Amino acid sequence: MGEQRYVGAQSICFTEDIYVLGRAAIVGKKEGEGPLRSFFDEIDETDMFEGKNWNDAESRMMQKAAALAIRKAGLTPKQIRMLFAGDLLGQLLASSFGAGELPIPFLGVYGACSTMGESLLLASMAVGGGFADCTEAVTSSHFASAEKEFRFPLGYGNQRPLTATWTVTGSGALVVGNRAALERCRAQREEEKGRCAGALCAGVEVVISGGTIGRVTDFGIKDKANMGACMAPAAAEVVETHLKDFHRMPEYYDKIITGDLGEIGAKIFADILGQKGFQVEPVQEDCGLLIYDNELQDTHSGGSGCGCCAVTLAGYLLDKLYEGEWSRILFVPTGALLSPVSANEGSSIPGIAHAIVLERKGEEK
């Protein structure tokens, strides 16, 4: 019998280190004007990524991010054994077409804006379980393709309520691998020094050490312009379960960073956890609140979309870990499970969230 790698009610732990080998964050114009601009690899001022329509633009952006993360790891696509990818569009349109250009075995995943959590957990599990030495997780969203899919055509010029979030145009990709893959990447980097400089060369690593898989929770909220409220209960539940499964308190983490709850959702999330006896405010962050300046950029309640937490992780969050500002974070992508059909039929919007532990390893600062 193999080693047991599950803990408590819903959690998993990695008994060997799963290393972040490469990462890429590619965004559109608005994200490039926001407070995280310096953490992104590439900003496309046209939002089109040389595509011929919005869906095509998203596919190309996703494919670019996936390829760039592999290149930055010092690897080739052929060395990646599995690609876990997803997006917000029906039938994973952006990922399916983007993956078609990459010669990597493909596993499509969907958890709305929590998809980066799911894809990163599965990519890590594939490595941790010995099914691959090297895998990749990538997700994307595009403001224009998402508005078309879920709300109104851009040309209609509808007013957005203040509870609404702004779908991020961006794609974040992470290549993860085992110790052997890390050694290979390092040797490769040593050879091509300068091309992929950064903390990795200096012996500092970020590892994925565990996680908690969330359940679908439905609090009966039906307002698709208030997704923070739909997702907050799911995020609170998965964080509570995580802390109990591992017998930890919130302050065990330097930061607990939710996906895209936005202003309203983040408040509800902290309130629910407070009632359960967990004070998260001192360590709480939200990718949806980090990515835009809501006042200056008129984004109302914050950013959202599969790309939101993916680019924030691949850019800003990992930088903070590599640089030693934080040594351990809980990354909690959150998703609102609505479809245009379910929303128009008056169904409620269930939420889901997954939690992932990322830790810095290496010389202490």
Place this chain on the structure above:
Amino acid sequence: MGEQRYVGAQSICFTEDIYVLGRAAIVGKKEGEGPLRSFFDEIDETDMFEGKNWNDAESRMMQKAAALAIRKAGLTPKQIRMLFAGDLLGQLLASSFGAGELPIPFLGVYGACSTMGESLLLASMAVGGGFADCTEAVTSSHFASAEKEFRFPLGYGNQRPLTATWTVTGSGALVVGNRAALERCRAQREEEKGRCAGALCAGVEVVISGGTIGRVTDFGIKDKANMGACMAPAAAEVVETHLKDFHRMPEYYDKIITGDLGEIGAKIFADILGQKGFQVEPVQEDCGLLIYDNELQDTHSGGSGCGCCAVTLAGYLLDKLYEGEWSRILFVPTGALLSPVSANEGSSIPGIAHAIVLERKGEEK
């Protein structure tokens, strides 16, 4: 470092047995009139499953199948650590809402009609990697919800070309687990003898022993009424890769069973593999051709949909393995990655397929 469980270019192998612990196949009226009727657990003559619309019907069907497979395994939902589920609808509508009623950590997956391949591989990997003792894979499709999503409203009464397949109304679920979970199920079954009778009680087991993860392949076909042709190249590629990765010939398997290529796709699949030096005809079957009597039931090229190969596996294929008619099969669910948007924009339809090895273990017949 953990045990290496990957083989060749795209394959994985399970170094410990992953057991099928429970299974359920629930279908609609047309499937209940077909040649496999006696292999299904439940047939709903109304196709509505007490739902209030087609999407809701599919959600309820999926939820019923998931719950029944757990019950037949002698387990409770709380004992399942992860649920891998998917369907054809935008944003996995059926699975998301169905999973909301089950207290199981949820991971949504999408690979069009190949989804049962993906969910079963991931469910098995989670167990094989030590991340769970017990997981479940379930997929669904519904003729009426799929026609609405992809083609024409039923009331429009359009004519279907002879290349078209008929989306199966059905949901298939498999509970898989490790040796310890099997022992628990057996003890439970021993206690409640009679309730879950069958081959499992007699010491015969079916195990999942390996698989090959497919890549997205695009041969430029644009006809959404000829999905067999879109998927056949992907199926041929994954089977060829599988046979090469494991150094096997087609006759190593009693049957190589594709998902839902239908009449035209199955022919193309065999032709491509023949050109590569692999004669599959003697062992070839296709779930899309098994599930209906195409002449009597007017289903043209055969059955399709996420539910097609799922119910055929959970019902017919596993029965043949438990009964000893076959001792080893390669199950190859196939998917056509189209969305209503991509199809209407004139994009091609890429295909994908995954291969899974299922083997009988126990006293020889």
